[in-house]
Amino acid sequence: MIEWCPLTYATGSGPSAGIRRRITFSMDRLVFMGTPRFGQMVLEALRGRYEIAAVVTQPDRRAGRGRKRSISAVKAFALEHDLPVFQPPSLRKGEVIQQLRDLAPTAIVVAAFGKILPAAILSLPERGSLNVHASLLPRHRGAAPIPAAILAGDRQTGVTIMLMDEGLDTGPILSQRAVEITPEDTTASLTEKLGQIGGRLLLNTLPQWLAGELAPRRQDESQATYAGLLRREDGHIDWTEPAEQIGRRCRAFYPWPGAFALWKEERLKILNARPLSVDVPAQTPGKVVQFDSRIAVVTGEGLLVLERVQLAGRRPLSAEEFICGQRDFVGSVLN
Numbered sequence: 001m002i003e004w005c006p007l008t009y010a011t012g013s014g015p016s017a018g019i020r021r022r023i024t025f026s027m028d029r030l031v032f033m034g035t036p037r038f039g040q041m042v043l044e045a046l047r048g049r050y051e052i053a054a055v056v057t058q059p060d061r062r063a064g065r066g067r068k069r070s071i072s073a074v075k076a077f078a079l080e081h082d083l084p085v086f087q088p089p090s091l092r093k094g095e096v097i098q099q100l101r102d103l104a105p106t107a108i109v110v111a112a113f114g115k116i117l118p119a120a121i122l123s124l125p126e127r128g129s130l131n132v133h134a135s136l137l138p139r140h141r142g143a144a145p146i147p148a149a150i151l152a153g154d155r156q157t158g159v160t161i162m163l164m165d166e167g168l169d170t171g172p173i174l175s176q177r178a179v180e181i182t183p184e185d186t187t188a189s190l191t192e193k194l195g196q197i198g199g200r201l202l203l204n205t206l207p208q209w210l211a212g213e214l215a216p217r218r219q220d221e222s223q224a225t226y227a228g229l230l231r232r233e234d235g236h237i238d239w240t241e242p243a244e245q246i247g248r249r250c251r252a253f254y255p256w257p258g259a260f261a262l263w264k265e266e267r268l269k270i271l272n273a274r275p276l277s278v279d280v281p282a283q284t285p286g287k288v289v290q291f292d293s294r295i296a297v298v299t300g301e302g303l304l305v306l307e308r309v310q311l312a313g314r315r316p317l318s319a320e321e322f323i324c325g326q327r328d329f330v331g332s333v334l335n
Contacts, residue, residue: 045199
């Protein structure tokens with residue numbers, strides 16, 4: 001059973017000493033809540049400009065083939081920079097809420113934390129709880145806004161700073177900034193862009209909000225869409241879909257859960273691919289063909305040109321390298 005985890009420190013002689021060292025340019029105390037890489041970049045922007053009273057992140061997980069315990073990107077950054085880390089398995093326990101209350105934060109900043117905050121925590125800070133959300137709200141509310149924007153074929157996405165309420169990304173907007181989605185963008189590349197933008201936007205927005213100089217504006221509920229949690233099986237390619245949609249799926253699901261097909265009952269990840277709008281003679285969707293010296297797969301509409309693939313347990317290879325070792329690949333049908 002996972003036990004409640006109190007504040008921990010990477011170095012120093014104790015909580016009081018650690019907190020004294022962290023008082024910097026602003027007297028405003030923040031509690032930061034985040035977990036993956038996007039959250040880490042937002043935390044990096046805050047460090048050195050505000051006093052970070054605590055960094056709250058998800059409990060360590062076991063991951064990978066060896067089921068080794070891994071820590072979140074936010075925790076790794078916090079420990080590296082001597083920020084206090086708090087990893088409660090639940091945010092609804094009275095002792096957890098009390099410890100956060102005792103920190104007396106001016107505001108809570110949330111960036112991809114991964115859990116819904118209860119009202120008892122949202123109402124703790126004097127200036128409320130702010131969320132750095134990786135979409136142009138109200139479009140793509142929810143847990144996976146970056147993959148959702150790519151899957152939808154959106155030409156742009158962005159970052160929204162919002163004042164949190166008890167709904168799922170329904171709170172009023174404080175600021176937004178847009179960015180173009182290029183045809184080459186993946187979830188990995190967009191995460192980097194949006195994390196940097198989110199950090200800069202927060203640094204522009206937070207001083208105005210804390211000073212009472214910003215008026216929140218309501219979201220337009222008629223424009224709301226939702227981006228649910230991704231599952232591992234979401235990456236399984238349906239070859240009857242158009243090549244354009246499958247190409248988006250490959251980009252949206254990189255690096256996780258990964259777009260894949262089954263070949264000889266083995267999982268074949270499609271790491272890089274691009275759609276090709278050509279008329280294809282009637283062929284079975286999923287059939288691997290050669291087209292102008294390129295390796296491609298027949299889809300419901302057009303071809304998907306394979307550029308880099310990876311069999312389960314093997315290293316990534318270019319499509320050309322792959323067929324050198326798998327000469328029966330061309331002509332086979334992927335499932």
